[in-house]
């Protein structure tokens with residue numbers, strides 16, 4: 001299977017890296033000697049999630065997402081939203097963990113194909129996380145929506161990536177990600193194969209069928225490299 005591809009592109013958050021905003025927020029609250037509760041997390045997500053969806057639709061900028069999601073907390077703690085966002089990204093960078101199987105997978109794949117990342121996450125966190133787990137040594141391409149100016153699933157961010165890859169044949173590119181709307185739809189519209197990392201056993205709607213579907217990164221490794229992956 002791996003011989004079909006010259007490039008494998010990955011999403012970052014919840015595809016290669018565990019991303020649990022609650023852990024970062026908890027660390028943030030501790031800096032202000034406040035107790036972080038489930039209600040605080042709900043309130044944050046009620047603001048944060050729609051902002052991310054609007055960002056993927058191109059309706060708000062990366063900067064607006066980063067600032068607006070922290071405005072209520074900024075009032076509460078008497079600091080600026082920009083400061084809270086910086087502190088949050090600091091905490092997330094320090095606390096980041098690769099998903100189970102990610103290191104093995106990346107090491108094994110990087111000997112056979114070229115690897116890239118296309119992420120809607122923010123620049124500062126991406127660079128620091130990549131270095132922290134040593135992925136900067138294995139990935140030839142890191143495309144960050146905040147820098148390109150459009151987010152997945154927009155075709156332009158995929159075209160931007162392909163140009164930086166010297167326009168390989170699209171049949172020889174695979175996009176792997178956990179999000180049907182951004183990763184699978186985006187990859188499909190860009191004319192490449194897609195693999196949905198379906199952590200939670202969900203059902204993909206008919207119009208969003210990926211080329212492949214796996215429930216974990218070790219399963220992806222087995223799919224791509226066969227039983228030998230574990231020998």
Ligand SMILES: [Mg+2]
Nearest residue numbers: 011013014178
């Ligand atoms: Mg993701």
